[in-house]
Amino acid sequence: MISMYLDFVRIRFLMMLAYRVNYYSGIVIYAINIGAYYFLWKAIFGEAETLQGFTVIQMSTYVAVSWMARAFYFNNLDREISNEIVDGSVAIQIIRPYSYLFVKMMQGFGEGLFRLLLFMVPGMIVVSFIFPIELPKDPMQWIVFFVMIWFSFLINSQLNILTGLGAFFFENNQGLMTMKRIMVDLLSGVVVPIAFFPGWAISVLNWLPFQAITYLPGSVFTGRIEGADVWNALLVQVAWTVVLIIPIMLVWRAARRRLFVQGG
């Protein structure tokens, strides 16, 4: 049973490997993005030593690591699911003896694993040569960070699945997907760390799942969250992963009742 799902990871990994040329330019794109934000933040800091508790070095490390973590957790599951619902191929997948959503998750993981090994690791090496960043010295920090981006992947994929399933209910799911993408980019802390938001926004964002995707692992990596707080951050991620299962189950149940495939 498990080995079947692992095969989905393997197949997607190999599929991505076939198109790896795209990923070399991807590394350049991420390096350019990190570079642009690096200079922007340097200008924002100006003469200031620290802003919201970030030093310049911490900030550039945060920018670099949050973009690289994005490379791992990012996937297009929302678009894939949405397309399969629109073209009707979801019907075939549902009658197969596996859990459709779990298979999607595994495919996303295969993609993420590919990006981790061929994109994130070489990208991080390239970036650490170009920009002044400070990598954590404590091996424990590295381990916790990798556990945390695994949960980032889970939470982000769950949000993607939820958005993708929207295609069952809306004729045009594009708007929902765009909205989700912008919310994840803005509210997860890739573009601006949560600490920079105004106070009222921070208290709202603490109750949303987005910060668990980028901000928490990024903060652990830069050493802004230390000691017992690290476990709290991890706990928040676990809690969101569990909580998000509920809406997915509800939507999935409602969706299967609605499913109506034309032709075939």
Add this chain to the structure above:
Amino acid sequence: MSRFAFMVSLYRDYFANYMKTKLSYRADFLVEVLSDLMFNGLNLVFIFIVFMHTPSLGNWSEAEVVFVYGYFMIASGLFSTFFSAWNFSERYIVKGEMDRVLTRPAHSLSQVMLENMDPPSIVGAIVGLVIMITSWSTLGLPFHWYDPLVLIVMVLGSCFIYMGIYTAMSAISFYSDAPTGIGPLIYNIQNYGRYPVEIYNKTIKFLLTWLLPFAFVGVYPASFFLGRLDEWWMPWLTPVVGIVVLSLGLGFWNYGVKRYRGAGS
């Protein structure tokens, strides 16, 4: 002149056709406009948040940076209204639609543009204009009678730059059919022209000014209206650079069309 009239009539017909197909899916139109505005909103929120923590960005005030962003929205909105052939390689080269385009009398590039026009983007340009006017009055900038005329010339120049660069990029697929991933790369670099170029290091500044002149779709032309004329001729280079880049892009396209052999099969 008759060729120009021919193009205008073609544009009118394609536009009528576009409206007919779109009006049957009215919600799509709205969704496209909203997604577009949300992307711009994201960037504006970034600017607002940043200025909560700093009074200036490399000597540029918040209102000035927002002003530049408004200008950027006008130029990029107007450009995408007429040109959004982002999937050119896949649709025209891989699927072979280019062969159909080439059998028709109008110029191949203008046909591709017409088939891919995206009128919802114009809303972004209008919002950009509103943002620009608002920050104009926040900054208390003087208004001269010639400013609207200059704005038209500058925006045209900026659009020419976009058109030249993206035409050349699309034309790459005439020379090589392998996906290069260069499209997203250029698209990312495009976004850096809307911040003051002084904040970048020399290499990126040089890149944005002379190699991929995206700084002319943002900071340089906008600084004319802001009266920030450290080098007074810099904004005026916008139309010049626009014409040069557009000619290069068109030349690259035309040469590519000559080389084009079809996808086979």
